[in-house]
Amino acid sequence: xxxxxxxxxxxxxxxxxxxxxxxxxxxxxxxxxxxxxxxxxxxxxxxxxxxxxxxxxxxxxxxxxxxxxxxxxxxxxxxxxxxxxxxxxxxxxxxxxxxxxxxxxxxxxxxxxxxxxxxxxxxxxxxxxxxxxxxxxxxxxxxxxxxxxxxxxxxxxxxxxxxxxxxxxxxxxxxxxxxxxxxxxxxxxxxxxxxxxxxxxxxxxxxxxxxxxxxxxxxxxxxxxxxxxxxxxxxxxxxxxxxxxxxxxxxxxxxxxxxxxxxxxxxxxxxxxxxxxxxxxxxxxxxxxxxxxxxxxxxxxxxxxxxxxxxxxxxxxxxxxxxxxxxxxxxxxxxxxxxxxxxxxxxxxxxxxxxxxxxxxxxxxxxxxxxxxxxxxxxxxxxxxxxxxxxxxxxxxxxxxxxxxxxxxxxxxxxxxxxxxxxxxxxxxxxxxxxxxxxxxxxxxxxxxxxxxxxx
Amino acid sequence: xxxxxxxxxxxxxxxxxxxxxxxxxxxxxxxxxxxxxxxxxxxxxxxxxxxxxxxxxxxxxxxxxxxxxxxxxxxxxxxxxxxxxxxxxxxxxxxxxxxxxxxxxxxxxxxxxxxxxxxxxxxxxxxxxxxxxxxxxxxxxxxxxxxxxxxxxxxxxxxxxxxxxxxxxxxxxxxxxxxxxxxxxxxxxxxxxxxxxxxxxxxxxxxxxxxxxxxxxxxxxxxxxxxxxxxxxxxxxxxxxxxxxxxxxxxxxxxxxxxxxxxxxxxxxxxxxxxxxxxxxxxxxxxxxxxxxxxxxxxxxxxxxxxxxxxxxxxxxxxxxxxxxxxxxxxxxxxxxxxxxxxxxxxxxxxxxxxxxxxxxxxxxxxxxxxxxxxxxxxxxxxxxxxxxxxxxxxxxxxxxxxxxxxxxxxxxxxxxxxxxxxxxxxxxxxxxxxxxxxxxxxxxxxxxxxxxxxx
Numbered sequence: 001x002x003x004x005x006x007x008x009x010x011x012x013x014x015x016x017x018x019x020x021x022x023x024x025x026x027x028x029x030x031x032x033x034x035x036x037x038x039x040x041x042x043x044x045x046x047x048x049x050x051x052x053x054x055x056x057x058x059x060x061x062x063x064x065x066x067x068x069x070x071x072x073x074x075x076x077x078x079x080x081x082x083x084x085x086x087x088x089x090x091x092x093x094x095x096x097x098x099x100x101x102x103x104x105x106x107x108x109x110x111x112x113x114x115x116x117x118x119x120x121x122x123x124x125x126x127x128x129x130x131x132x133x134x135x136x137x138x139x140x141x142x143x144x145x146x147x148x149x150x151x152x153x154x155x156x157x158x159x160x161x162x163x164x165x166x167x168x169x170x171x172x173x174x175x176x177x178x179x180x181x182x183x184x185x186x187x188x189x190x191x192x193x194x195x196x197x198x199x200x201x202x203x204x205x206x207x208x209x210x211x212x213x214x215x216x217x218x219x220x221x222x223x224x225x226x227x228x229x230x231x232x233x234x235x236x237x238x239x240x241x242x243x244x245x246x247x248x249x250x251x252x253x254x255x256x257x258x259x260x261x262x263x264x265x266x267x268x269x270x271x272x273x274x275x276x277x278x279x280x281x282x283x284x285x286x287x288x289x290x291x292x293x294x295x296x297x298x299x300x301x302x303x304x305x306x307x308x309x310x311x312x313x314x315x316x317x318x319x320x321x322x323x324x325x326x327x328x329x330x331x332x333x334x335x336x337x338x339x340x341x342x343x344x345x346x347x348x349x350x351x352x353x354x355x356x357x358x359x360x361x362x363x364x365x366x367x368x369x370x371x372x373x374x375x376x377x378x379x380x381x382x383x384x385x386x387x388x389x390x391x392x393x394x395x396x397x398x399x400x401x402x403x404x405x406x407x408x409x410x411x412x413x414x415x416x417x418x419x420x421x422x423x424x425x426x427x428x429x430x431x432x433x434x435x436x437x438x439x440x441x442x443x444x445x446x447x448x449x450x451x452x453x454x455x456x
Numbered sequence: 457x458x459x460x461x462x463x464x465x466x467x468x469x470x471x472x473x474x475x476x477x478x479x480x481x482x483x484x485x486x487x488x489x490x491x492x493x494x495x496x497x498x499x500x501x502x503x504x505x506x507x508x509x510x511x512x513x514x515x516x517x518x519x520x521x522x523x524x525x526x527x528x529x530x531x532x533x534x535x536x537x538x539x540x541x542x543x544x545x546x547x548x549x550x551x552x553x554x555x556x557x558x559x560x561x562x563x564x565x566x567x568x569x570x571x572x573x574x575x576x577x578x579x580x581x582x583x584x585x586x587x588x589x590x591x592x593x594x595x596x597x598x599x600x601x602x603x604x605x606x607x608x609x610x611x612x613x614x615x616x617x618x619x620x621x622x623x624x625x626x627x628x629x630x631x632x633x634x635x636x637x638x639x640x641x642x643x644x645x646x647x648x649x650x651x652x653x654x655x656x657x658x659x660x661x662x663x664x665x666x667x668x669x670x671x672x673x674x675x676x677x678x679x680x681x682x683x684x685x686x687x688x689x690x691x692x693x694x695x696x697x698x699x700x701x702x703x704x705x706x707x708x709x710x711x712x713x714x715x716x717x718x719x720x721x722x723x724x725x726x727x728x729x730x731x732x733x734x735x736x737x738x739x740x741x742x743x744x745x746x747x748x749x750x751x752x753x754x755x756x757x758x759x760x761x762x763x764x765x766x767x768x769x770x771x772x773x774x775x776x777x778x779x780x781x782x783x784x785x786x787x788x789x790x791x792x793x794x795x796x797x798x799x800x801x802x803x804x805x806x807x808x809x810x811x812x813x814x815x816x817x818x819x820x821x822x823x824x825x826x827x828x829x830x831x832x833x834x835x836x837x838x839x840x841x842x843x844x845x846x847x848x849x850x851x852x853x854x855x856x857x858x859x860x861x862x863x864x865x866x867x868x869x870x871x872x873x874x875x876x877x878x879x880x881x882x883x884x885x886x887x888x889x890x891x892x893x894x895x896x897x898x899x900x901x902x903x904x905x906x907x908x909x910x911x912x
Contacts, residue, residue, distance in 0.1 A: 021844065098811070144812065145842040151870040164767025166812060169842060170868045174889070177870040217770060243767065248783035249774035255803045256766035281771050281891050282868070310712035311620025311699065314673060315737050318705035327704040347711045355554075356600070356622060384626060386601045388477065412626045412738070414607040414633040433630070435737050 002202045005092045005126070006184060007138045008067030009038045012059050012090070014081050015072035016042030016050050023096060023144045024072040025050070027132075033147045036139035039064065059084045066090045070132060070142045075099030075110070078128065082114060086123045094142055095128035101190045102129055102258050111192045118193060130189025131165030134172070136182060137208070145169050156181015157210035157293040157428070158286070159203040161196050163188045163217050163257055171282040178431070179422040180290060183209045188220075190257070195220035197228055204232040210293035213239040213285050218259035222267075226274045233275030234455060237292035237448055240276045241285040242267055275451040277444050287430075287437050288444040291408060294428040297449035298406045300377030302328035303442060304370045305351035307382040308358045308390070312412070312435060313351030316380060319439040325446060327351070334373040342366055359389040360397050367401035378445065380438050382410040383424075385417045395423050402429045406445050410438040458658045461548045461582070462640060463594045464523030465494045468515050468546070470537050471528035472498030472506050479552060479600045480528040481506070483588075489603045492595035495520065515540045522546045526588060526598045531555030534584065535569060542579045550598055551584035557646045558585055558714050567648045574649060586645025587621035590628070592638060593664070601625050612637015613666035613749040613884070614742070615659040617652050619644045619673050619713055627738040634887070635878040636746060639665045644676075646713070651676035653684055660688040666749035669695040669741050674715035678723075682730045689731030690911060693748035693904055696732045697741040698723055731907040733900050743886075743893050744900040747864060750884040753905035754862045756833030758784035759898060760826045761807035763838040764814045764846070768868070768891060769807030772836060775895040781902060783807070790829040798822055815845040816853050823857035834901065836894050838866040839880075841873045851879050858885045862901050866894040 011031065017024035024044070028051055031040055041064070042050040045057035056062045059069060059081065069085045071078055075097045085093045095114075100107040114125060126133065132142030136155040143150070150169060153176040162168035165187040172185060183206070186199055196214055203209045212232070219225045229238050244253030245264040253259035271278050277292065279285035303325050307313040317327050330338075330350050339348035342365040347353040352370075354362050363381070370376050379401075383394050398409055409431040411421045424431035432438045467487065473480035480500070484507055487496055497520065498506040501513035512518045515525060515537065525541045527534055531553045541549045551570075556563040570581060582589065588598030592611040599606070606625060609632040618624035621643040628641060639662070642655055652670055659665045668688070675681050685694050700709030701720040709715035727734050733748065735741035759781050763769040773783050786794075786806050795804035798821040803809040808826075810818050819837070826832050835857075839850050854865055865887040867877045880887035888894045 023844075026844075144844075146844065149844075149872060150842045151872060162767075164765065164770075166765030166840070166842075167767030167771070170765060170768070170840060173842060173869040173872070175870070215767060217767070241771070243770040243774060246774045246777035248777040249770050251805070252761075252766075252770040252773040252783070252807050255805050256770055256809060281775070282768075283890050283892070305708075309620065309622030309626060310708075311618075311623030311671060311673070312626070312738075314620075314699040314705050314708040314712055315623070315697075317708040318699060318702045319737070321702035321704040327708070349707070349711050351708050353712060384622070386606045386622075386625060386629060388482075388600075388602065388605075413629040414631070416605060416607060416629070434739050436739070 002199070004067040005133065006135045006140065008092070008140065010041060010064055010066050011036070011038060012041040012043055012062060012066045012069040013072065014043040014059060014069055016044045016047065016055065018047060018050055026144055026146050027070055027072055027142050030141040030143050030147055031139065034136065034139040034141035034152060036141070041066065059088055059090065068092045068094070071095040073097065079110060079113060082117055086117050086121050089122055091122060092124050092126065094126045094130060094132045096130060096132060096144060098129040100128050111190060114192045125193040126186065127189035128192065130187040131169055132187060134182070134185040143169055151176035154179055154181045156183055157208070158182050158289045159206070159209040159212045160185045161188065161199050161212065162186070162215040164215055165189065167215055167282060171286060175286050177418070179425045180286060191220050197221060197224050200232060200238065201228055204236050211237045211239060211289045213289040215241045215243065215285065217244045217253040217257045218262065222270065226270050229274040229276050233451065238276040239279055239285055239288045239292065240271055241279045241281065242271065277447050283437065284440060287432060287441050291430040291441040291444050292448055294430050295406045295408070295445055297452055298378045298442065298445040299449045299453065301326045301446065302375055302377045304328050304330070304376045304379045306354065306366055306370070306379065307351055308354045308356055308384050308387050309382065310353045312382055313353050315435050316439060317351055319436055323439055323443045325443060328376045331373050331375050334369050337369050338366060342369070356387040357389065358387060360391055360394045363394050364397045367398065371401055371404045376405065378406040378442055380408055380410065380442060382412070383420065384412060385420055386413060392420065395420060395427070399427050399429055408432065408438050408441050410435060458655070460523040461589065462591045462596065464548070464596065466497060466520055466522050467492070467494060468497040468499055468518060468522045468525040469528065470499040470515060470525055472500045472503070472511065474503060474506055482600055482602050483526055483528055483598050486597040486599050486603055487595065490592065490595040490597035490608060492597070497522065515544055515546065524548045524550070527551040529553065531566070535566060538570060538573055542573050542577050545578055547578060548580050548582065550582045550586060550588045552586060552588060552598070552600060554585040556584045567646060570648045581649040582642065583645035584648065586643040587625060588643060590638070590641040599625055607632035610635060610637045612639055613664070614638050614745045615662070615665045615668045616641045617644065617655050617668065618642070618671040620671055621645065623671055623738060627742060631742050633874070635881045636742060647676055653677060653680050656688060656694065657684055660692055667693045667695060667745045669745040671697045671699065671741065673700045673709040673713045674718065678726065682726050685730040685732050689907065694732040695735055695741055695744045695748065696727055697735045697737065698727065733903050739893065740896060743888060743897050747886040747897040747900050748904055750886050751862045751864070751901055753908055754834045754898065754901040755905045755909065757782045757902065758831055758833045760784050760786070760832045760835045762810065762822055762826070762835065763807055764810045764812055764840050764843050765838065766809045768838055769809050771891050772895060773807055775892055779895055779899045781899060784832045787829050787831050790825050793825050794822060798825070812843040813845065814843060816847055816850045819850050820853045823854070827857055827860045832861065834862040834898055836864055836866065836898060838868070839876065840868060841876055842869060848876065851876060851883070855883050855885055864888065864894050864897050866891060
């Protein structure tokens with residue numbers, strides 16, 4: 001259905017420009033930089049070529065089938081170009097410009113015309129008022145932020161559907177630092193046509209996608225969302241950041257995307273009912289999407305905590321209890337093994353404080369014992385690379401055990417530990433740079449576990 | 457009182473080693489790397505010199521006055537060395553080794569002997585079971601984590617007193633990434649002598665220190681803490697991460713530092729009463745310490761939000777309301793100015809969404825108007841460097857206005873924005889890489905404002 005959107009054989013950029021400060025130039029640079037392999041057709045009546053690609057005066061003159069047209073022209077020029085695209089049978093059109101429904105009655109009328117224009121036609125619209133899409137696997141990148149100013153993440157397991165463009169780009173920029181992968185990013189914008197429900201349904205069937213995360217200020221069709229999400233979340237985790245949940249937020253959303261205020265209790269209940277995990281900000285959203293994409297759900301409340309820094313264990317234990325999980329009571333056998341065989345120098349209680357004398361092998365033995373203990377449902381393990389005996393091999397060690405019981409990893413530190421965070425991430429082990437993010441992500445795994453338990 | 461601890465003219469390292477894997481080597485390397493300018497006296501009967509410093513067989517043989525002795529020997533060797541240090545009149549002694557009170561009765565006895573040994577003498581003890589101290593200004597760094605594995609932060613306004621060593625080092629390592637400065641870090645360890653109360657009192661008078669932050673699992677003397685903190689917090693902000701606040705956390709703390717469980721409601725009430733701002737994890741603790749060190753308290757609930765990403769404004773508004781602040785109602789004059797003169801293309805409501813078309817000058821004009829509007833008490837401004845027209849000059853612009861109304865800055869993104877975060881930090885403007893950290897730090901400024909209002 002959306003294969004040609006994610007993997008278009010040809011892209012026309014209408015309003016392409018030779019001026020590096022113009023969006024019509026940035027979009028082409030982003031396509032090139034992201035490694036797009038299909039054909040690029042710049043459209044601009046005043047140019048011959050841009051970055052070596054022959055320019056055309058309008059889309060109709062392009063002597064090729066076009067799968068995707070990106071319109072970077074200002075709002076007032078969009079309708080006639082869209083008409084050309086529809087006439088040419090272009091499959092997907094992304095009008096970038098704002099200045100439509102979000103600005104008032106006139107803009108709403110223009111959106112109505114857009115809808116009419118594609119009625120009964122093959123053309124589908126993403127937007128307007130959108131930064132478009134980013135599909136790392138196929139190098140499709142229509143973002144209006146310049147590649148000199150933003151990092152774009154690698155390919156990965158997460159489909160990210162966002163009503164807000166900038167928030168989406170910023171969040172992916174941040175997550176790029178740790179090599180977090182995205183299978184697709186789609187900015188819905190004003191949703192004259194394509195909405196989150198259709199996309200969610202599509203990604204539910206996409207084998208490359210392991211979790212679907214959404215930033216939403218207002219649902220295109222809440223009832224339909226709940227119906228679809230209820231089915232999809234049986235197989236695939238859905239994470240929703242529904243913003244505008246307070247009266248202040250709702251007012252802000254109204255002037256941002258024209259969202260109507262919704263009763264947040266009803267939203268919350270509906271999301272719970274359909275198994276969507278709720279996030280409250282840009283970091284939680286992707287943190288949970290990663291945990292749920294990479295790990296099995298958590299079927300039980302009992303968490304073992306492994307640390308080499310006692311204080312980190314204490315703060316983790318506090319959060320684990322506060323957020324409704326339990327610090328696991330270890331079996332006598334486990335404690336005995338830890339105390340007598342593995343860590344005679346350290347604390348065998350949970351949190352297990354291996355102290356700064358811990359080696360990679362200590363991690364291996366402790367994680368083995370915890371995976372054998374039936375009283376332990378999930379594990380939060382801190383790999384703190386500042387201690388003397390720990391080496392990069394601990395990544396292999398943790399990877400081995402992280403595939404058994406649901407495990408999340410904490411790596412706290414500065415510039416010297418970032419490479420290890422990236423390494424865990426590349427191996428699809430959920431890893432977080434702070435205590436609270438570890439615990440909250442474990443809670444997300446538990447929420448999914450509970451939902452699935454109730455469905456069984 | 458503690459001048460010679462923070463700025464010792466000479467340091468003896470007892471148990472110094474030529475083996476780079478030994479703590480007795482790491483400590484000397486940390487001193488050298490941190491730029492310590494005083495005299496270093498390695499003590500080791502089996503060596504002639506270490507890193508060019510002449511070695512002595514024991515502290516008594518050192519032909520110089522010693523301000524600080526660091527004992528890196530295992531627990532069983534500590535007492536006789538301490539005796540030597542006391543006899544020599546060494547002012548401060550830091551026994552690094554664990555294996556004392558935290559391990560049981562025998563360890564407790566050894567600590568009792570340590571206390572007796574210094575009774576009526578000039579010698580004061582920090583620890584044992586400590587990573588010691590880090591004073592960037594004077595290059596004093598007794599940490600046992602190797603400089604290859606950890607970043608140490610630059611000099612700054614925050615005094616950080618921590619009962620946990622590893623948590624302290626990890627947190628400073630993380631904060632180094634953004635050049636967060638620390639005036640002093642002192643790891644209390646088992647506190648046979650020096651405790652948080654004396655240090656807090658000392659830092660209260662230290663003009664280099666603008667905020668005092670503590671990680672505490674159990675108070676050395678809670679009543680004394682409350683009495684002193686109540687006085688100090690009138691002049692200087694105190695931030696406390698009191699861990700072990702849940703029953704699980706308290707159990708963990710008991711095996712970490714031997715902390716006795718305390719009723720957290722009582723702790724919470726006492727902290728509120730004495731004006732200490734409570735933090736719940738390693739990031740909050742330093743985030744609040746920075747906000748409170750760099751900014752005036754917030755005397756009012758009304759927050760203006762300035763963003764170029766609509767979604768970021770919505771999520772911020774949600775948190776502002778959730779956390780008990782208010783999204784300011786802008787005056788008609790402010791709205792008119794914004795809408796007619798500054799941002800005809802954008803939303804003049806609060807949150808003010810300047811959109812991706814915003815320039816540095818737009819920031820300047822909007823911040824000016826908000827600083828004039830009496831309905832605005834504090835400002836959260838997002839400097840999102842991904843947008844096309846924003847340049848590094850926006851740091852100057854924001855700096856100018858951040859000195860008027862309490863302002864915190866949000867910079868969200870990846871590797872390309874880190875330099876801007878460091879730049880704000882260097883200029884002592886509180887800056888955070890996520891929405892929730894901006895809002896929570898503003899809440900910390902408000903808590904301090906409320907405390908001071910009630911004291912007036």
